[in-house]
Ligand SMILES: NC(=O)C1=CN([C@@H]2O[C@H](COP(=O)(O)OP(=O)(O)OC[C@H]3O[C@@H](n4cnc5c(N)ncnc54)[C@H](O)[C@@H]3O)[C@@H](O)[C@H]2O)C=CC1
Ligand SMILES: CC(C)CC(=O)C(=O)O
C-alpha cells in the first residue's frame with residue numbers, strides 16, 4: 001500500500017474529456033489495491049493562455065515538479081493552427097514542460113489488441129502479433145533549436161541540433177529495453193543527408209558493441225515509414241529523433257487501429273508525464289466520442305513506470321482487453337461488423353473499463 005500524489009493536467013480539447021476517464025481508472029485502482037492517491041490539477045496550453053496569458057504558468061511547473069507523476073491530456077486550439085503569426089501558442093507549453101522536466105525519452109508502445117485486427121486499414125495477416133516499442137527522443141532536434149525569420153520575414157529557419165550525450169542517453173535506454181524484449185533494435189535516421197543523423201548513427205554504432213545480445217539495424221526514416229506498413233512485425237524496439245519519432249508513431253498508430261489507442265510515457269530526469277500520443281482533436285471536441293483508451297493505457301504506464309505497480313498496471317491493460325473482447329468500441333475503432341449498441345462514447349467506454357477493475 002502506497003501513498004502517491006498525481007497531478008492531472010488535462011489541457012485542451014479532448015484532453016479534458018479523456019483525462020477525466022484516465023483519472024477514474026487511477027481512483028479505482030487505488031481503492032482496489034488499498035493505495036492512497038491524492039490529486040491536484042494544473043493548467044497548460046490554450047486553457048492556460050486564456051487564464052494567465054502563459055501556456056505553461058510557473059505554478060503548473062512547480063506542481064509538476066512536486067508530484068510523483070503527471071497524467072497529461074493534450075494541448076492545441078484551432079485558433080492558433082491557422083494563425084502562423086501567433087507568438088504565444090499552446091504547443092509552447094508542452095515543449096517547455098518536456099524541457100523543464102528533462103523528459104528526454106518518450107516511450108510509445110504500439111500494441112495491437114487482437115480484437116482490433118479488423119479496425120486497422122492494414123490487412124490482418126500483415127498485422128497479427130505486431131508489437132513495437134518506440135523510443136522517441138523528446139527534448140532535442142528541430143523542435144528546440146533556434147528558429148526565426150530573416151530577409152524581412154521571407155525566409156524562415158529552424159535549427160536541428162543534437163549532442164553526442166543526448167543521442168547516447170536515449171540510445172542506451174532503447175538498448176536496455178530491447179534486452180528485455182525480442183533483442184532487436186532499429187535505429188532510424190536520415191544519415192545519408194542530415195548531419196545530426198550522421199552523429200546519431202555514429203553514436204549508436206559506437207555503443208552497440210556494449211550490447212552484443214541485441215541485434216542492431218539502421219534504417220533511413222523514409223524507408224522506415226514504408227516498412228512499418230509493409231511488415232510491422234519486423235520491428236521490436238525502434239529508437240529515433242524527436243521529429244522522426246513524432247511522425248512515425250502517428251503512422252504506427254494505424255497498426256494499433258487508431259490514434260485513440262496509443263499511450264506514451266515521457267520520462268527522464270524528473271517527474272514522469274504520461275500522455276496519449278494524440279492531440280486535442282478539434283474535429284471531435286465536445287462530442288463525447290473521443291476514445292479514452294489511450295489515456296487509460298497512459299495511466300497503466302504511469303502505474304508501472306513511475307510507481308513500480310506492475311500488477312495494478314497489468315490489471316488496467318487486461319480490463320481494456322476484456323472490454324474489447326466484450327465487443328465494445330468507440331467510433332474510431334468500430335468496423336462494419338460492430339453493432340450500433342456496442343459503439344460507445346467516451347464516458348460509457350470508461351465505465352465499461354471500470355467494471356473490469
Ligand atoms: N501531445 C499534444 O498535445 C499534441 C497536440 N496536438 C495539437 O492538437 C491539435 C489537433 O491536431 P491534429 O493534427 O488534428 O491531431 P490529433 O491527434 O488531435 O487528431 C488527429 C486525428 O485523430 C483523431 N483522434 C485523435 N485522438 C483521438 C481519440 N482519442 N479518439 C478518437 N479519435 C481521435 C482526431 O479526431 C483527428 O481526426 C493541434 O492544435 C495540434 O497542435 C497534436 C498532436 C499532439
Ligand atoms: C506539439 C507537438 C510537438 C506534439 C506532438 O505532436 C507530439 O508530441 O506527438
Ligand SMILES: [Mg+2]
Nearest residue numbers: 246247250277
Ligand atoms: Mg505527434
